[in-house]
Amino acid sequence: SSASASGSDSAAAAAASSDSALDSAASTASDEADSLLRLRRYCVEMVKPNPIDRQIVRIALPAVGALALDPLVALADTALIGRLGALAIGGVGISNNVFNMSFTVFNFLGMATTPTIAQQFGRGELDKASRTIARGLWISAVVGITAIALLGSLSSPIVRFFGANELVTPYAVAYLRARILAAPLFLASMVCQGAFRGYQDTRTPFLMSIAANIVNLTLYPLLIFTLKLGVAGAGIATAVSQATLTLGLLTLMIRKQMLHVRDLRTPPSVAKLVPLLRTGAVLSIRTFSILSTVSFATATAA
Template identity: 40%
Template sequence: MPRIHPGWDSWGNAIWTFNSPSRPVRFSLTSPYDRDILDLAVPALAGLAAGPLVSLVDTAFVGQLGRVPLGALGVNTSIFSMTFVIFNFLAYGTTPRVGRAVGNDDRAEAGRVVVRALTLAVGAGIVALIVLQVLARPLLLLMGAGEELMAPALAYLRIRALAGPAVLLITASHGAFRGYQDTRTPMVVTLGFNVVNGGLDPLLIFVLDWGLAGAAAATAIGQWVGAIVFLLLLLKTRRDELGIALQWPDPRTLVPFLKVGRDLFLRTASLVGTMTLATAMAARVGVTAVAAHQVAAQLWMFLAVLVDAMAVAAQALVSKHLGADGPETARRVSNRLLQWGLAVGVALGLAFWALEPLLPGFFTDDPETLEALRSVYLFVVVLQPLNGLVFVWDGIFMGAEAFSYLAKAMIGTAAVSAAVLVLAPTMGWGLTGVWWGITILMAGRLLTLATPYVRETLFDSAPA
């Protein structure tokens, strides 16, 4: 029979050892890695939460304008997620490469990685801006925006698209600072430009009576403020400290970065594409459904981003320890991060379950939208522990630069989820069917990430 034994580890920390027939599994209340994890995760939490929090504020402000503006915001939120989040390789690809260079005490290489990331960010941002302006109407039609939503949605999209380069510069800058094991600087900058956004919202939406277009303008202005501050920090104020040389990168040095970008593009495009498809299917269910889905999705993403703070710590710490110490230390740190992720996910799920009687009414007072929102609220709650493990594992795999595996696993999982999502409107499953599709996506991610990690093959393939 398996038994649980209390005791202490070699650092003097209280632990329980679970003796199974195969191998012992140790659960510790404290760990020598906790300080490093929290030093990275807590500031990352504030920085990551700022954006979704302002999006929630945007949603609350726009919700006061009525059901149609709220639905138009929901459609646009998915489009911008699909357009810009697929370029998250500018952060996820930068962090482990900078982190590994820092672990090897090679600041010059870390600086070169940063310059490459910023160069790619500017180029990709300009392309994204042009594409969004040219294809604005077709994209909205593809997302299921009908005649009722088209005019306000089109105005919002064209204004917010002007911040395309700014968004990607911010993304690359986050990746750079995380690789330097610094999440405090991105936190301060992110909080700052989101305060600008949040402060401009009521002024532009209500005082100047710009409505939904005012929300778009507030977001775009805030993002450009953030991009400029990040550039000043990286290329001027802290340039020497970080080892950044103001030298145009050799185009050949961008090729390996672009290969990482390809894998992360496929991975993130599959993920965001599935979430975008979920919004499109909700729009096909009806205006009330997509309005409720907008609120539920924003709540879910806000909670997911809170857990993602642990993933940020995982990317930074795993890459650093692989560069400085090797796989054994990286695995010990990873195990502790997974424990933290699960605990945070459970806590968030319980907290939002307790807030269910109050929270939906904060975003809308439309009775039909409230009823639809409450029909899927339990999904938001139950998915949090799952998110806790999935997001941390994502960070661990990225820290180990297992980008190719992440891409392949995500494509397969997204395909299964997409099949369910497409059937939801036609089979009469409604908004509940859409959220079952999202649940299948997260369960598939858990399975595909856990398998190589449990088999202990992940760090064997990490770059030297």
């Protein structure tokens, strides 16, 4: 009787253990099924088109196009300058290094303008956005005019500092002095393009870049070969194309009432410029550090 009771208890325990295992397996299977279902729903949501995706594509594609445009035009420019000889290519290359080192640190004019304009546009503060653009343009004008004076008068020692020898220096100086004339407009274009991005419009700067590069490619052979201006003609063509881009963007901003002319008439106070300059200082230090490191590494390797 005792053995029979013990056997019954063992059978009951085994049955209970089996039921528990089945319940555990069923629970695990249910959890796995729920996880797979959630994963499926997530994947469906990820690939399902929505208005935000279309908006991202609408903004991103022209920006990518603009990035792809510059190297292609630079390649065509190099091919044309190459017909003037190795010294011309070397001079233009050194001048471009000087120009980039001098002005890339002011990329903050566009980088800081975009988020500020985007916030003001989102809040409907269009008058404030116009004043923000005007401040950036005033900074561009002051820095650009200063650059014309400094780089124009010190162009020879500067290009020699960047590695130009006595044979290359005349070409480098001729190109730099011609291109530097558009320095204020070059800096202003950063502000203009940053403002358009803040308004979620990358198409307009892209189309204006196409127009400016068409002007550039048209003037290059005309000034270099037809008028026989050499590398100075190349610099003038680049300056004119930059002016085309900037003046076109400014005209469109005024027409679209993104920028009010009255905001350009009076220079902003230093206090109004401090937020932009504070942000710009950090970005400029970062950019200058990168450029300096690359230049030092290149010079060391050479």
